[in-house]
Amino acid sequence: xxxxxxxxxxxxxxxxxxxxxxxxxxxxxxxxxxxxxxxxxxxxxxxxxxxxxxxxxxxxxxxxxxxxxxxxxxxxxxxxxxxxxxxxxxxxxxxxxxxxxxx
Amino acid sequence: xxxxxxxxxxxxxxxxxxxxxxxxxxxxxxxxxxxxxxxxxxxxxxxxxxxxxxxxxxxxxxxxxxxxxxxxxxxxxxxxxxxxxxxxxxxxxxxxxxxxxxxxxxxxxxxxxxxxxxxxxxxxxxxxxxxxxxxxxxxxxxxxxxxxxxxxxxx
Numbered sequence: 466x467x468x469x470x471x472x473x474x475x476x477x478x479x480x481x482x483x484x485x486x487x488x489x490x491x492x493x494x495x496x497x498x499x500x501x502x503x504x505x506x507x508x509x510x511x512x513x514x515x516x517x518x519x520x521x522x523x524x525x526x527x528x529x530x531x532x533x534x535x536x537x538x539x540x541x542x543x544x545x546x547x548x549x550x551x552x553x554x555x556x557x558x559x560x561x562x563x564x565x566x567x568x
Numbered sequence: 569x570x571x572x573x574x575x576x577x578x579x580x581x582x583x584x585x586x587x588x589x590x591x592x593x594x595x596x597x598x599x600x601x602x603x604x605x606x607x608x609x610x611x612x613x614x615x616x617x618x619x620x621x622x623x624x625x626x627x628x629x630x631x632x633x634x635x636x637x638x639x640x641x642x643x644x645x646x647x648x649x650x651x652x653x654x655x656x657x658x659x660x661x662x663x664x665x666x667x668x669x670x671x672x673x674x675x676x677x678x679x680x681x682x683x684x685x686x687x688x689x690x691x692x693x694x695x696x697x698x699x700x701x702x703x704x705x706x707x708x709x710x711x712x713x714x715x716x717x718x719x720x721x722x723x
């Protein structure tokens with residue numbers, strides 16, 4: 466199963482603000498399960514990249530301290546018709562990808 | 569085996585130096601792997617050193633750090649860092665001073681991206697949120713205290 470991403474973005478004056486909502490538990494591996502006294506196993510997105518027309522423009526690394534169901538916004542130099550892609554990978558190797566064509 | 573390791577390290581080192589000298593951002597080279605050491609660091613200084621090679625950052629009024637003065641729920645603290653007033657932003661890192669592992673996230677930017685990031689982070693207690701911006705090989709920072717009324721770690 467791949468990670469679900471919802472993206473939105475609009476270009477204004479050559480700059481597009483891309484907003485993404487990602488469905489992910491972002492379990493840091495630090496939080497304790499009170500019943501067993503053991504931490505919940507870590508499962509969080511650690512690599513995020515944003516591409517404009519296939520060229521990587523944002524390369525992000527996350528820890529488990531990014532909130533569950535992460536929200537991310539970045540600003541890119543992009544115009545109508547440009548293709549924005551977000552690629553994600555979590556620490557267990559699960560991936561997600563979503564593409565948006567700027568209006 | 570030793571020779572091979574040496575060669576590999578030397579090559580990797582020189583490649584990084586060349587990239588740094590040319591002032592180019594080659595994320596796929598510089599940040600090929602998740603920076604485990606920086607994210608596992610227990611102090612702000614260590615996290616910064618492991619990310620940028622130094623923990624010395626100058627306070628800058630050009631970084632607009634937006635975070636709530638009081639966060640009702642520390643598990644979802646909205647943080648926005650706008651450093652687009654600074655030319656040539658290469659990277660932005662967000663750190664939470666008292667989290668067990670302070671480094672929350674680090675964004676590296678290419679020429680087609682502006683120095684701007686908005687996200688939501690977890691904070692266990694009242695602490696400072698720090699934004700560190702790398703531009704032109706120098707580090708700049710801005711910080712703000714966020715009062716947390718419900719912790720982000722207890723669930």
